[in-house]
Structures are given as structure tokens and as C-alpha cells.
Amino acid sequence: MTELSQLRETLDGQRLWDDVQALATIGALEPKGIRRLALDAQDNRARLWLAEQGRSLGCEVFFDALGNLFLRREGQDASLAPLLIGSHMDSQPLAGAHDGALGVLAGLAVFRTLQEQGIEHRRPLEIVSWTNEEGARFAPGASGSSWFAGQREYDDIIAALDGDGVRFGDALHECLSLLEDNGLVYRPAPFVPYAFLELHIEQGPVLEQLGKPVGVVSGIQGVNWYRIEVEGVANHAGTTPRQARRDAFDGAHELVSALKAATREQDDDLRFTIGKFSLWPDAVNTIAQRATFTIDLRHPTQEVLDVLDSQFHVLAEREWSGCEVTLEVTSRVAPVAFPERLLAVLRESAHSVCAEAPELVSGAFHDAIHLAQVCPTAMLFTPCRAGISHHPDEHIERKDADIAVRALAEAASRLLG
Amino acid sequence: MTELSQLRETLDGQRLWDDVQALATIGALEPKGIRRLALDAQDNRARLWLAEQGRSLGCEVFFDALGNLFLRREGQDASLAPLLIGSHMDSQPLAGAHDGALGVLAGLAVFRTLQEQGIEHRRPLEIVSWTNEEGARFAPGASGSSWFAGQREYDDIIAALDGDGVRFGDALHECLSLLEDNGLVYRPAPFVPYAFLELHIEQGPVLEQLGKPVGVVSGIQGVNWYRIEVEGVANHAGTTPRQARRDAFDGAHELVSALKAATREQDDDLRFTIGKFSLWPDAVNTIAQRATFTIDLRHPTQEVLDVLDSQFHVLAEREWSGCEVTLEVTSRVAPVAFPERLLAVLRESAHSVCAEAPELVSGAFHDAIHLAQVCPTAMLFTPCRAGISHHPDEHIERKDADIAVRALAEAASRLLG
Numbered sequence: 001m002t003e004l005s006q007l008r009e010t011l012d013g014q015r016l017w018d019d020v021q022a023l024a025t026i027g028a029l030e031p032k033g034i035r036r037l038a039l040d041a042q043d044n045r046a047r048l049w050l051a052e053q054g055r056s057l058g059c060e061v062f063f064d065a066l067g068n069l070f071l072r073r074e075g076q077d078a079s080l081a082p083l084l085i086g087s088h089m090d091s092q093p094l095a096g097a098h099d100g101a102l103g104v105l106a107g108l109a110v111f112r113t114l115q116e117q118g119i120e121h122r123r124p125l126e127i128v129s130w131t132n133e134e135g136a137r138f139a140p141g142a143s144g145s146s147w148f149a150g151q152r153e154y155d156d157i158i159a160a161l162d163g164d165g166v167r168f169g170d171a172l173h174e175c176l177s178l179l180e181d182n183g184l185v186y187r188p189a190p191f192v193p194y195a196f197l198e199l200h201i202e203q204g205p206v207l208e209q210l211g212k213p214v215g216v217v218s219g220i221q222g223v224n225w226y227r228i229e230v231e232g233v234a235n236h237a238g239t240t241p242r243q244a245r246r247d248a249f250d251g252a253h254e255l256v257s258a259l260k261a262a263t264r265e266q267d268d269d270l271r272f273t274i275g276k277f278s279l280w281p282d283a284v285n286t287i288a289q290r291a292t293f294t295i296d297l298r299h300p301t302q303e304v305l306d307v308l309d310s311q312f313h314v315l316a317e318r319e320w321s322g323c324e325v326t327l328e329v330t331s332r333v334a335p336v337a338f339p340e341r342l343l344a345v346l347r348e349s350a351h352s353v354c355a356e357a358p359e360l361v362s363g364a365f366h367d368a369i370h371l372a373q374v375c376p377t378a379m380l381f382t383p384c385r386a387g388i389s390h391h392p393d394e395h396i397e398r399k400d401a402d403i404a405v406r407a408l409a410e411a412a413s414r415l416l417g
Numbered sequence: 418m419t420e421l422s423q424l425r426e427t428l429d430g431q432r433l434w435d436d437v438q439a440l441a442t443i444g445a446l447e448p449k450g451i452r453r454l455a456l457d458a459q460d461n462r463a464r465l466w467l468a469e470q471g472r473s474l475g476c477e478v479f480f481d482a483l484g485n486l487f488l489r490r491e492g493q494d495a496s497l498a499p500l501l502i503g504s505h506m507d508s509q510p511l512a513g514a515h516d517g518a519l520g521v522l523a524g525l526a527v528f529r530t531l532q533e534q535g536i537e538h539r540r541p542l543e544i545v546s547w548t549n550e551e552g553a554r555f556a557p558g559a560s561g562s563s564w565f566a567g568q569r570e571y572d573d574i575i576a577a578l579d580g581d582g583v584r585f586g587d588a589l590h591e592c593l594s595l596l597e598d599n600g601l602v603y604r605p606a607p608f609v610p611y612a613f614l615e616l617h618i619e620q621g622p623v624l625e626q627l628g629k630p631v632g633v634v635s636g637i638q639g640v641n642w643y644r645i646e647v648e649g650v651a652n653h654a655g656t657t658p659r660q661a662r663r664d665a666f667d668g669a670h671e672l673v674s675a676l677k678a679a680t681r682e683q684d685d686d687l688r689f690t691i692g693k694f695s696l697w698p699d700a701v702n703t704i705a706q707r708a709t710f711t712i713d714l715r716h717p718t719q720e721v722l723d724v725l726d727s728q729f730h731v732l733a734e735r736e737w738s739g740c741e742v743t744l745e746v747t748s749r750v751a752p753v754a755f756p757e758r759l760l761a762v763l764r765e766s767a768h769s770v771c772a773e774a775p776e777l778v779s780g781a782f783h784d785a786i787h788l789a790q791v792c793p794t795a796m797l798f799t800p801c802r803a804g805i806s807h808h809p810d811e812h813i814e815r816k817d818a819d820i821a822v823r824a825l826a827e828a829a830s831r832l833l834g
Contacts, residue, residue: 204653204658205658238638238640242685275654284692287690
């Protein structure tokens, strides 16, 4: 009989790779890529596929009120809170095979090994796939995990509409009926896990550049989103002298220069992105009356976000090229620092499978950001080529995944024991 | 019998104002504004209305192959080339009553006075209304005048499609049939006028700010249009460190700063406008892969345009924030300087009706830019409130129009004698 401490060695890397390929056939696009929008037919097929893997291993499969799917392996002490491992299986409209899926399937690989090797553990283990992490069909994302963690209300979540006007609640109802028809067990209420672990592709270039197969994620950056409107006066591009202009583009340009200057004083962890920018009326020979743009501002510490937030507000009170500015905060998510005790476990587990595992802060959101509010939570990253995700070109190396999943397995064995 | 030299004094300002109001009922919008798109039903009704004014004065009315409409008053020497006065009657989709219309009706006011007072003149006079100056329905504009002046080909002009897919040629055919059915005389070929005069609202703020009712237009600015693409790499706003970014918005921002710096060395006649700006994929949390923007660059002298043109090309060859730049010239129109001899006539004529008539360069295009290629051409401007045009709020003062039309009448009397 295999010991729990042998978990990481007995884990079958090829089997994980096969699972990745099998799940990637669901919602596969030609010539390549994946499309499993939250609660669509392919996303629901993925749920049934995962449930089938669990049932064929002889374990219990549950779903909850948000369509989150759980595979449970009982521990010797069923009264203990379970260790939860997972991620999500929904995707962006034109995505790769590993964003989210790898985290669920790595959990499944741990699960398979425990079951097939008959390894016993004290604490129950549950593998989870969260509903609508991406927010690509229904915004915002992380619906399943945020509801589970008590961060968002059920009624708000189900009211969201997709681009075709379909209500989240109606798509969810269809999904839950399908799961019920397939004999899965409804377990309505969230619970408090012992801890939550999530393995995810990095979606950034750091690990690849360092040549490391696995990194320990010490936290998730906080993010502020801003929507800024600069209001000038539309006028004829040819007849309006410089002094008579209140050009919203000019105002926005000067304001952006000042905003960028403010961020330059901050450290290299800062991310400042203007991803949307538009002019109205948007005609080549008309001075813009209005410029509208967004800022995505991220940093691992709340203090830095707060300092910049107040600087941005001060800048927005001034006139720029004679134009008035309106600054609106459209979203605020506080940074999360994962608990040191769990990081220590991940660090040691990572070191057990590779010489060096860099520590990094996640720039992207993950379901873990919500789970961190209810239980000790931490993440592992594995590199993806050129940091590309949300794109069919997303790619990971099997050898990296193999090492990363062993680090996850080692952490699981330490936490389950 | 009234002498030609008494023309400006005998001209009936109230009658001009009544004509403006009468024409403004054709294509009138609720609660205010005008919509007479080139060759639409209202624009054609305006032609019939103008023709009717001419016929009721007992003069000849012609139309040509582009639907340009001419009212002709014979001179004592019919062999002389006629003085041509006019502008256009088509409008932007949501326009005021004076852009174009004032220039045609000011010509008509001169015409009326000559006819009703039985004033004789040596040289023939023709009042013209040019087809599709605005280019709002069929782009580009100034179809009638550019064809008349041999600047554009008939076949190119009639091939243009409007937003509903209607061909310019088909709309023109309908218009010409209507004019024929109403007994107007088809005179197919262009001719070389003795001179062309156009009174127009300024569409800028200069005359209003100076408190002057009339200005002499010494020329029309040249304009270069550019389309610039900055190509970076789309990436995740949260996960991509600063050093790893090739942010097309950043590149565009830096490039714009450099372009603006280049223009700052030029004189106050320069107009530099970025009226269109867009990002792709235009998502709040995605680093832009592509920024696309336009430049509308104007100046009265070709040398300045050429200097900046080469500076812009040099700047576009550099990398900006790691992004490559493509700069395309989408249009070039050379500046026009009106001939000094005709300007002297306008200057003296303006001074005969008001103490001071500023000289200014037109920042907007007008039919005059094309006529200047075939005959001595010049323009007068009269102020419009706050420089606003192409908008129902366009407004002129009757007392300004009254003085401006008298300056035009004085110039006509000097040129017809």
C-alpha cells in the first residue's frame, strides 16, 4: 500500500496530459483553440465529463446552487473540513486549453492517484470547478467562487445578461437541470474549506524568462479601474484658432502625461494600462468634444493604490487644455496576501520537486482571490509560452506541467495528512 | 434710372433676410435646423425654388451636367465672360440656415437689385449654386465646383455611393430630369468665368471676436490628412511587467507628444487636430495591440506643410515604446492664395461699407478653392455666432449680413462695369 508521502512520486504525469487533451476536445475550435463560455453547451459538457471521471473513480460528485462542481474523496475523519483544490473550466471566446482547466485537472490527477493507489488520508479532499471565472459571457466573472465565499449575492449574479440577452439565472437553471438529470447530487450550501489550493498558468512572462517550471504565488495584486471623461467643445479643425480651442483630445493627452508621471515614482510592481480610448464625434476634421478612456491600475499593496488613487483624483480636478474632467472609479478590488503558513507549505513542496521556485504576485484575478476571504488560500503558477493566454496560441510545456502538478501533489499530501 | 455705382445702396437687406427665411423652410427640421442633403428631395426643391426666383425676375436659368444651377443676367457685351457669384444650397445632416445658402442668396440679392432697378452693366452676371459642396451624403464634397473647374472627373464623381448604397449618378439623373420637367434649360459644358466671388459664413470665431461684420478672405489653407497606426503587442494588463510591454497606447502617446512638439515651433496660423483615435482590442484590462489615429494639419503656406510633413515622416520611422509606426497620407490639398488684384477690389468694397474689414485665411474648404484654378477667385466672410456651423445652433446677425452683402454688391458693381 502506497503512503501519502509517496503521492507526488506515484502521480502519473502522462495521465494528466491525456486529461488535458481529452477536456480540450470539448469546445475545440478549428484549426485550434477552445471556446467554452460559461454555462453554454460546451461548458456544461465539460461538467458532465469531469463528473464522469469522478464517478468512474467511485467517488461522490456534488453540484451547488451556482453550478460549481465538486468531486469528494472521504478522509479518515469525515468531520474535518476538506482541503479544496481546483480552478475553472469555462474559457474566453477564443482561448487555449490550459487557462483554468489545468488547475482542475491537476486536482483530478491528485485525486486519481489517491484513489487508484488506495492512499488513505485523514482529511477529506474535494476537487472543484468554479462557474464562470472568465466573465466573458456574463460579466463580472468569478461568479461561482465569489458566491461560495460570500462575496457576492446570488440575486445579483443571476440577473446578469449575456450579449444575446440571456439571463445568467436561466442558463444556470438549464445547467443544474442537466446535472440533476445525469444523476449528480445537489448540495446547495457553501462550506468553509480547510484550505484552497489553485494551480494556474502564469499568464505572464516571468517564470518563462527565469526558466522555472513552477512559482509560488504570494498574493494577488489589487486593482482599481477608472473611467475618465474629458469634456471640451467640438469645432471645425480648420477654422478654429489654437487659442479658441477646447480640444478634448489635447486635454486627455495632457492629463495622461500627468497620470503617467505620477505612476513613474512607484516601484516596478505597478501596472498602469490605458486599454480603452475613444473620441466623440470621432471625425478627422472635427475637434473632439469628448475623450473617454479607462485606466487599469494594479499593485500588490493597498497603500500604493491609495496614494495613486488620491493623486488621480487631484489631477482630475484641474482643467486640461480648457477641458473639464470627470473621473469615476468603476471597480476596486483589494490586494490579497496569501497566508505565510500556507506559503511555507507551497514553498517546501515546490522545493521538493525543483531546485528553485520563484515567488511572484499574480497580476491577474483568480478564483483564489475570493476563497482567500473564507479560508487559507494560496496558488502555484506554471509558465505559459510568452505569457500568452486568452488566445489559441496559449501553450505550456508538458515537462513544466509535470513538475508543477507534483508540487501541488506534495502540498496536498502535507495538508491532507 | 439707377446707376451701377448705386447698387450697394439700393440693395434691399430685408429682402435678402426674407429669402434666407424662405429657403430655410425647405428641409426645415423640428424644433430647428436644416437638412438638405445633396440631391435629395429637399435639395432638389431648393433648386426649383431658386430657379423660380430667377424666372420670376425674367432671367434665364440653366443647369449643367452636375446639376449646378445658374441664373444669368445679360450684360451690354454678351461676348464677355460673366462674373460668377454664388455658393451652395446643400447642407450637413443637421445644419443651420446660412452655410452656403447665404452666399447663393447674397448673389440673388445683387441680381434682384440689378433687375428690379433696371441697372445696366457691361459684363454678364451669373448666380450659381454648386452641387454637393458638403460631401455629407456623397463623399468627397465640392462635386459641382470641382467638376466645373476641371479638377475632378465626371465618371469618378457619379460613382460615389451614399450610406444607403444609392449612386451619385442615379440621384443626379433624377435631379436633372426634375429640372428638365420644370422647363429649365440644360447647358452642359463648363465655361471660364471672368471671376468668381463667394460670400460665406466664417465658421470660425475670428470676426465675431473682432466685432467685424465682414472680412476679406485672402486664401484657403492647405491641408494634409494623415492616418497613423502604432502596432504593439496585446497582453494582460495585470500580468505583464513594464519592461515586457509593447503598449500601442503608450507608443501613440509618446509619438503624439513628439508630433505636437514639432508643431509648436510653427506660427499661430497652424492647425493641428487629432479628431479620431481608437485602440484595438479596446478592453479595459488588455494592453492595446494597435492604436490608430488621424491628423488634420492645415496652414496657409505650402512650405510650412512640407516642413512638418517631412518631420512627421521622420518621427514615424522611429520606434515608440517598442512599437512600430505606419504613417499614411490620406489627403493633400494645396493652399490657395487669392489673386491680389481681386483682393484689392474686395478690400476697397468692404471699406466702402464698414470702417475696417480684417483679412483672414479660410480654414475650411469652399467651392472657391476649385474655382481659383480656372479664374480669379476671392471670398468674403461674415461672422457666425461662436464660430458654430454644421449645427442647428448656427446663427448670424441680420445687421452683419446686411453689411456683408453690400460689400459683395459693391465688388460686383466694380467688376461688372
